[in-house]
Amino acid sequence: MVTKDPRVSIPDEWFRKKGEDHERAEAVVRPSLSYWKDAWRRLRKNKLAMGGLVFLVILTLLAIFGPVFSPYEVTATDLRNQNMAPSAAHWFGTDEMGRDVFTRTWYGARISLFVGVMAALIDFFIGIIYGGVSGYKGGRTDSIMMRIIEILYGLPHLLVVILLMVVMGPSLTTIIVALTITGWVGMARIVRGQVLQIKNFEFVTASKSFGARTPRIIRKNLLPNTMGPIIVQMTLTVPSAIFAEAFLSFLGLGIQAPYASWGVMANDALPVILSGDWWRLFFPAFFISITMFAFNVLGDGMQDALDPKLRG
Amino acid sequence: MPLYILKRFIMMIVTVLIIATLTFVLMRAIPGSPFDEERTSNPTIQANLEKFYKLDQPMPIQYLNYLKSIVTFDYGPSIKKPNESVNTLLARGFPISFELGMATIIVAVISGIILGTFAALRHNGIIDYGAMTFAVVGISIPNFVLATLLIQQVAVNWHLLPPATWSSPKHMILPIIALATGPTAIIARLTRASMLEVLTQDYIKMARAKGLSPFRIVARHALRNALMPVVTIMGTMLAGILTGTFVIEKIFAIPGMGKYFVESINNRDYPVIMGSTVFYSAFLVFMLFLVDIVYGFLDPRIKLHKKEGEV
Numbered sequence: 001m002v003t004k005d006p007r008v009s010i011p012d013e014w015f016r017k018k019g020e021d022h023e024r025a026e027a028v029v030r031p032s033l034s035y036w037k038d039a040w041r042r043l044r045k046n047k048l049a050m051g052g053l054v055f056l057v058i059l060t061l062l063a064i065f066g067p068v069f070s071p072y073e074v075t076a077t078d079l080r081n082q083n084m085a086p087s088a089a090h091w092f093g094t095d096e097m098g099r100d101v102f103t104r105t106w107y108g109a110r111i112s113l114f115v116g117v118m119a120a121l122i123d124f125f126i127g128i129i130y131g132g133v134s135g136y137k138g139g140r141t142d143s144i145m146m147r148i149i150e151i152l153y154g155l156p157h158l159l160v161v162i163l164l165m166v167v168m169g170p171s172l173t174t175i176i177v178a179l180t181i182t183g184w185v186g187m188a189r190i191v192r193g194q195v196l197q198i199k200n201f202e203f204v205t206a207s208k209s210f211g212a213r214t215p216r217i218i219r220k221n222l223l224p225n226t227m228g229p230i231i232v233q234m235t236l237t238v239p240s241a242i243f244a245e246a247f248l249s250f251l252g253l254g255i256q257a258p259y260a261s262w263g264v265m266a267n268d269a270l271p272v273i274l275s276g277d278w279w280r281l282f283f284p285a286f287f288i289s290i291t292m293f294a295f296n297v298l299g300d301g302m303q304d305a306l307d308p309k310l311r312g
Numbered sequence: 313m314p315l316y317i318l319k320r321f322i323m324m325i326v327t328v329l330i331i332a333t334l335t336f337v338l339m340r341a342i343p344g345s346p347f348d349e350e351r352t353s354n355p356t357i358q359a360n361l362e363k364f365y366k367l368d369q370p371m372p373i374q375y376l377n378y379l380k381s382i383v384t385f386d387y388g389p390s391i392k393k394p395n396e397s398v399n400t401l402l403a404r405g406f407p408i409s410f411e412l413g414m415a416t417i418i419v420a421v422i423s424g425i426i427l428g429t430f431a432a433l434r435h436n437g438i439i440d441y442g443a444m445t446f447a448v449v450g451i452s453i454p455n456f457v458l459a460t461l462l463i464q465q466v467a468v469n470w471h472l473l474p475p476a477t478w479s480s481p482k483h484m485i486l487p488i489i490a491l492a493t494g495p496t497a498i499i500a501r502l503t504r505a506s507m508l509e510v511l512t513q514d515y516i517k518m519a520r521a522k523g524l525s526p527f528r529i530v531a532r533h534a535l536r537n538a539l540m541p542v543v544t545i546m547g548t549m550l551a552g553i554l555t556g557t558f559v560i561e562k563i564f565a566i567p568g569m570g571k572y573f574v575e576s577i578n579n580r581d582y583p584v585i586m587g588s589t590v591f592y593s594a595f596l597v598f599m600l601f602l603v604d605i606v607y608g609f610l611d612p613r614i615k616l617h618k619k620e621g622e623v
Contacts, residue, residue: 147323154327154547156596158555159589160334166577166585167338243454250456250559251574270460270563278464285457293452300448 039228042305049301052294059291063113066106074107074260075099083277093279095268104260105283111261112242112291115175119241120234122180127187128230132218134188135195146192149185157182161244165253175254179241190233194226228306235299239292246288262288317605324601328382331593335586336378340371364389378586382594387587392579398587405569406591408478409557412568415488416553420495425542427496428503429530432538435508443500450497456559459490463563476565487564491556495549499542507538543607547600554596 033041043049067074072090077099084094092101134145164178195218198204204221212220248254249263256264262284269280362368369377381387387398431443466486467475474483510516511534519529558570565571569588576584 151323151327151330154323154597154600155331156551156555156593158551159592159596160331162555162577163335163338163585163589166580167341239452246454247456247559251562252578266457266460281457281460281464285454285461289449289453289457292454293448296448296452 035228039302039305043301046301046304048297049305052296052298052301055290055294056298059109059287059294060113062106063109066109067103070100070103070106072100072103074103083272083280085277086279092283093277095265095280096272099260101265101279101283104265105262105287107260108262108265108284109287109291111172111255111259112245112288115172115179115245116238116241116295118176119179119183120237122176123184123187123237124230124234126180126184127191127233128223130184131188131191131193132195132222135192136199136214136218136222138196138199142192149188152182152185153189155182158244158247161248162251162253165248170248170253170256172255175245175248179244183237183241187230187233187237190229191226194229195222198222198225232299232303232306235295235302239295239299242288242292242295316608320601320604324597327597328590328594331597332379332382332590333375335589336375339582339586340374382590387591388583390576390581390584392576392581392584398583401572401584402569402588402591405567405572408566409554409561409568409570412478412484412487412491412557412560412566413550413553415484416491416495416556417550419488420492420499420549420553421542423492424496424499425503425535425539427500429507429535429538431500431504432507432511433530440504443504447497447501447504450493451501453493455490455494455556456563458493459487459560459563462486462490478564478566478568483564487560487566490563491553491560494556495553498545498549502541502545503538506541507534510534510538513537540607540610543603543610547596547603550599550603551596554592 072078078094081090081094082096084090086093086101090100090102092105094100095104130145130149134142134149160182161178164181165174168174168177199222204217207217207221245254245261246263246266249261250267252267254263255261265284266281266288269277269284272280359368385399387402389397390401393401427443427446431440434440463475463486466472473486475486477483478487516529516534519533524533557568558574560566561568561570562574569592572584573588573592575581576588
C-alpha cells in the first residue's frame with residue numbers, strides 16, 4: 001500500500017508493484033546446516049586447531065609408515081655407531097646402543113597414539129554407560145552412583161596408576177588398563193550432567209509418549225545431543241593419557257627396553273644430556289610436547305566449534 | 313555448615329580407607345614373597361623374616377595390623393633397607409617434597425592469576441595472545457621434559473643455576489619452574505575465562521558507573537568472583553603437583569619423598585610403597601577436604617547442604 005505524501009510529488013509510475021513471489025516465500029536464506037556441518041565449518045576457520053589436526057594426521061601416517069622408510073630395525077643395535085649425532089645415515093642420530101632414533105621416534109609415536117586413543121575410547125564407553133544410567137535414572141540410583149564417583153574422584157590418580165603398574169608389571173596393556181580404571185570418572189560426570197539437562201526437554205517427552213523404551217531414548221535422543229562435550233572431553237583425554245604413559249615410562253614403569261616409547265627414550269637420554277648429546281632428548285621431548293599441543297589446541301577448537309552458544 | 317563438614321569428613325575417611333584397602337589387596341595379590349630374591353636364606357631365616365614383618369599371620373589379622381599401622385602412623389620397617397623404618401624415610405623425605413610442592417603452588421597461583429587477569433583485561437590484545445600462547449605451550453610440555461631442557465640449557469650450557477640437589481634457594485629455582493609451569497598455565501587459562509565472564513556482569517558495570525578506579529574494580533569486585541573456578545581445581549592440581557614431584561626429584565636428584573618412592577618401586581620395597589602411597593593419598597584427600605570447605609566459605613551462593621543428587 002503506497003501512501004502519497006502531498007508535499008513531495010512522486011509520479012505513480014515510479015512505483016512498481018512487486019509481485020508476490022509464492023514460490024520463494026518459504027525459502028530459507030541461510031543454508032541449512034546440520035549441527036555437525038556447522039561445527040565443522042567453524043572449526044575450519046580456527047587456524048590453530050586445523051594446524052593441530054593436520055599435524056596429527058601427518059603424525060599418524062608417519063607412525064604407520066615412518067619405519068618403512070628407514071633401513072633400520074627399531075631394536076637393532078649397532079655398537080660401532082653409538083651416540084652418533086644426526087647425519088645423513090641417521091637423521092635423528094643414534095642412542096647408546098647404536099639404535100636409530102628416527103625409527104624409534106615413529107615407533108614411539110605408535111605407542112603414544114595407541115595409548116592415548118585406546119584410553120579415550122575405553123573412557124568413552126564406560127563413561128557413557130555409567131553417566132547415562134546415572135543421569136537418566138536419577139533419584140536414588142543417581143545419588144549412590146555419584147557418591148561412588150565422588151570417592152573415586154578423590155583418589156590420587158597417578159598414585160593408583162603407579163600402584164597398579166607395580167602390581168601388574170609394566171606392559172602396554174597394563175598402562176591402558178591402569179589409565180582407564182581411574183580415567184573414566186571425568187567422562188561419566190560429563191555425560192551425566194548432559195543427560196540430566198536434556199532428559200527433561202520436550203522432544204524426549206514426545207519420544208516417550210510415542211512409547212519409546214529407555215534404551216531407545218538413551219540411544220536416539222540423549223546420546224546424540226550429548227556428543228559435543230563428550231568429543232571435546234575425548235580429545236582432551238588423549239594428551240593426558242600420552243602424558244601419563246610418558247610419565248610412567250620415564251619412571252621406569254612403562255614400556256620396557258628395547259622397545260621404544262617417547263617416555264622411555266627421554267628417560268634413557270637423561271644420563272647423557274650433560275655430555276651434550278642433545279638429539280637423544282630433543283626428538284622424543286619435541287614430539288611429546290608438540291603432539292600434546294596439537295591435541296590441546298584441537299580440543300579447544302572443537303570446544304568452541306561444538307558450543308551452540310558461540311554459533312556466529 | 314557443620315553437617316556439610318561432617319559429611320565431607322566421612323567421605324574423606326571412606327576414601328582413605330578405600331585407598332588403604334586397595335593398596336593392601338594389590339600388594340598381597342603379587343605372587344611370591346618379597347624375600348624370594350634372597351637365595352641365600354634357608355627356610356628358617358625365611359620364616360623368621362616373615363615373622364619379623366608379620367607376614368606369617370592370617371590375612372584378616374594382617375589387614376587389621378595394617379589398618380592399625382595407618383591410624384598410628386607407624387608403617388613398619390623397610391624390607392630393602394632393614395635399618396630404616398618407613399617412618400624415618402617419610403620424616404626425612406616428606407618435608408623436602410612438601411617444600412617443593414608448596415613453593416610450586418604459591419608460584420603457580422600467583423603468576424597464573426596475574427597472567428590470566430591481564431590477559432582478560434586486554435582481551436584479544438598482545439598480552440592476551442602472549443599469555444594464552446604461553447598457557448597452551450605450558451600445558452603441552454610435560455614437566456620432566458621441561459626439567460631436562462632447563463638443566464641442559466640454563467645449568468649446563470649457560471652455567472646460570474646449579475643443575476641438581478636442594479641445598480640453597482638458588483638450587484630451588486629450576487625445579488620450581490619445571491614443576492610450576494603446567495599449573496601456572498592451567499590457572500592462567502581458567503582465570504582468564506572466568507574473568508572475561510565476570511567482567512560482563514552488571515555489578516561490574518555498576519562499579520564502573522560509581523566511578524571506582526579500574527584497579528579497585530578488578531581487585532575488589534571482579535577477582536573475588538573470578539577465582540572460584542581456580543579454587544575448585546586446586547585439589548586436583550595439588551595431586552598433580554605432588555605426583556609431579558616424583559619425577560622432578562628424580563631428575564634434579566632432590567632427596568625428597570619422591571626419590572624414595574621411585575626407588576622403592578624399582579626395588580619392590582613393599583612396605584615403603586604401601587606406606588608412602590597411603591600417606592600421600594591421605595595427605596591429598598585431606599587437602600581436597602580443606603579445599604572443599606574453603607570453597608564453601610568463599611562462595612555464598614553454595615548452599616552447604618546440597619540437594620540430593622547434585623554434585
